[in-house]
Amino acid sequence: MATGRHHRPATSRSRGIPEATVARLPLYLRALMALSERSVPTVSSEELASAAGVNSAKLRKDFSYLGSYGTRGVGYDVEYLVYQISRELGLTQDWPVVIVGIGNLGAALANYGGFASRGFRVAALIDADPALTGKPVAGIPVQHTDELETIISENGVSIGVIATPAGAAQQVCDRLVAAGITSILNFAPTVLSVPEGVDVRKVDLSIELQILAFHEQRKAGEELPGAEEEVDPAPHPVSPPAATVTKRETKRDGRDSNRDSGRGTGRDAKRPDSGPDGDLPAVMPA
Amino acid sequence: MATGRHHRPATSRSRGIPEATVARLPLYLRALMALSERSVPTVSSEELASAAGVNSAKLRKDFSYLGSYGTRGVGYDVEYLVYQISRELGLTQDWPVVIVGIGNLGAALANYGGFASRGFRVAALIDADPALTGKPVAGIPVQHTDELETIISENGVSIGVIATPAGAAQQVCDRLVAAGITSILNFAPTVLSVPEGVDVRKVDLSIELQILAFHEQRKAGEELPGAEEEVDPAPHPVSPPAATVTKRETKRDGRDSNRDSGRGTGRDAKRPDSGPDGDLPAVMPA
DNA sequence: TAGATTGTTAATCGATTAACAATC
DNA sequence: TAGATTGTTAATCGATTAACAATC
Incomplete structure (x- = not known):
């Protein structure tokens, strides 16, 4: 995921296009350009939403921030919409x-x-x-x-x-x-x-992969109902001000190795050659 | 920005970590690993939030989904938190x-x-x-x-x-x-x-750049108060069913070239060699 | 006219954040 | 104890979506 920090509120002053909408305009534009290449003259919100991978109500709402560029009963003119979105995004300039x-x-x-x-x-x-x-x-x-x-x-x-x-x-x-x-x-x-x-x-x-790994891990745990429900029973392991000298012990204490119980059995295609408790990386990526 | 589609609701069943929180865990992890390299023993939510570029209340809320891993009056044990987040993300396995x-x-x-x-x-x-x-x-x-x-x-x-x-x-x-x-x-x-x-x-x-371009364009327009406020005065230009034959005309009609009025003057470092109305790309990227 | 589809409303949902009681 | 900082509450805000009146 990309993190954007902007100097104005999420809904900007002029014509007030929500940030989430701005982030989707390029998706619509890509889908529209593909239709344009195939010389498709018009497209409905349903068709275009499907091509862009979003909900059609969301798409119509998004377009409503740009103006009324559709025609009821008909749909949107592909070329016109390509142009309007390009213009909104500032892509008509170099x-x-x-x-x-x-x-x-x-x-x-x-x-x-x-x-x-x-x-x-x-x-x-x-x-x-x-x-x-x-x-x-x-x-x-x-x-x-x-x-x-x-x-x-x-x-x-x-x-x-x-x-x-x-x-x-x-x-x-x-x-x-x-x-x-x-x-x-x-x-x-x-x-x-x-x-x-x-x-x-x-x-x-790397962040994208980590997010995928989170979900992947959940999928694996899911096949054993209740396996992931166990809440870590122990309170904080050390008194933090003294933690400096016991860092490694903290990280490797007995409770932590419990976490593997019941995981990884449901889908044995995972973890082909890792030990029961993979080591943590010690370095930052370049 | 990345678009994730998942087969479960944004708040997943087991322990229910919101999707937005999951997406930030890698950020926290990176900041924590940097602290770990410098052998910093503990960190406050304020310090860590600043390093990760987020609000400290948000960080504490995020961590609260994982458990109570901090110590009031003290902060978080860096190594312990590195381990807990890694485990949550599934990074302790290969x-x-x-x-x-x-x-x-x-x-x-x-x-x-x-x-x-x-x-x-x-x-x-x-x-x-x-x-x-x-x-x-x-x-x-x-x-x-x-x-x-x-x-x-x-x-x-x-x-x-x-x-x-x-x-x-x-x-x-x-x-x-x-x-x-x-x-x-x-x-x-x-x-x-x-x-x-x-x-x-x-x-x-390409999408990330397009989102930047949108904001960049707004910045340029901002220096002329009201310049971007003008709402496209004309209704839909063509009756869409007939649009196929008039596509190029639609895109190039008089009204569209109005949009440039008053833009680009505030910050003349922009658009060094583009014409008054840049052509739209006709092809999709590879 | 009948059918189709937009544009908009309103309800709902999730995310953010200030504030502060709990507590180390 | 006094000071610091967490964990949580609750208010607020923004985003999503079903539904449907408007209208081509």
Whole structure:
């Protein structure tokens, strides 16, 4: 999930489109563009909702914030709606973006076709590694971090993508903001702190997997009714002020190993080679 | 933003942790692991909330769903909380994952350190291109799509990552599900249809940028009070059943070009080389 | 006109947050 | 004990959705 912090309330002043609606407009747009390619002239809220994977009442409600672009008894004109949503999202103008951090992910982003096709133009690729400078990635020569401020001001860039390691992200962020960037898409696994007026959205690959793991675990436990119901019976294990010296013991005390009771038997395709109690990772990802 | 569809209500039966809370647990975990690395013994809800970028009341409420793991007047024991959250998320066990589609993005994912460090293990890389078969990526030889079913059953994989082009995603998804996968992380820009009981989470790079663009556009318009307030004065432009032949006209009629009035003047760093009315993209991203 | 489908209402649900009693 | 901080309550807010009148 992406976390967005905005400097205005969820329902913005002008015409007041709820944040949840804004987040769905790109989904509708994609579905509409697919219909447009197939030259489908009109679409009903039911059909479009199904294509976008949402409830049709929600879709109609969402569209009602944009205006009355449908026709009762008929549906929505595909081309007209594509245009109205594009306009609402600001995609009818050109948005130069810079990508900072041209590792595997940065290169993947540079090559991602979805950017160019929706009004986003990769204005520059920036990396701190001098060995990369000048090397073309997706046909664009990588520029050195030293040039960051110049690139941003000369190209009028207002959107920056951070694909650096976590350790460099805040520093890069600060420079981007100082150079005039007001929207940041952050792929580094860190919380960025930004001044008022700067939007940050976060894409975190590891977090998505962790959420899936949570549900996956629940599915496995579900086949043994009541197995997950057991509430940890012991109170807090240690008196926290003394916890520093007993950290490892706290984590590995007897009660904790109880948790595995009755799990993992229902679906034996899981956990092929893990021990009964997997070790916790000690390091943060890069 | 990622869209998750689950086969149970947002508040699940056993111990009932709200979906919004589950989505934040990885954030807390990351912040806690950073504290753990610095050997910080305890942390208050205020400190931790600040590190995770959330409200402290929300954090305490979130933790209350897990149990009473804090100490009044003191705070939370870092190690103990790391362990409890890890356990809740299912990260104390090993989760083998397969990545399907080893293009730029797939390779980036294979190399992403955040997977391995949190109980996720890349069990296999799969691609349909025979030229890639056997070629190592992130030290793991790519296997051919033909082997998909075998790989999944032999490794007991329950989580699949789809990083293929949009056109191949549903087909890959169907095969993954048929082979026993019950959780899918989808990077392809398509809505996947899956049977009941299969979770899909979606990461969409282009959508995140579009949401940023929306806010960016609003920021620009804001500097001219009232400029964005103007409501489209014209009713629906065409009688939709006849729209097929007039599609382009609909999109380009006089009223639509009005929308640009008064925009872009406040912040002239924007739109360095776009025309007054950028063309809409006609194609879907790969 | 009859059928279809939008746009909107209102009820419901879930999430957020300030406030504070409990308690270490 | 006094100070600090949790865990929980309750109010508020935003999002979802069924239902249906409006209307093409």
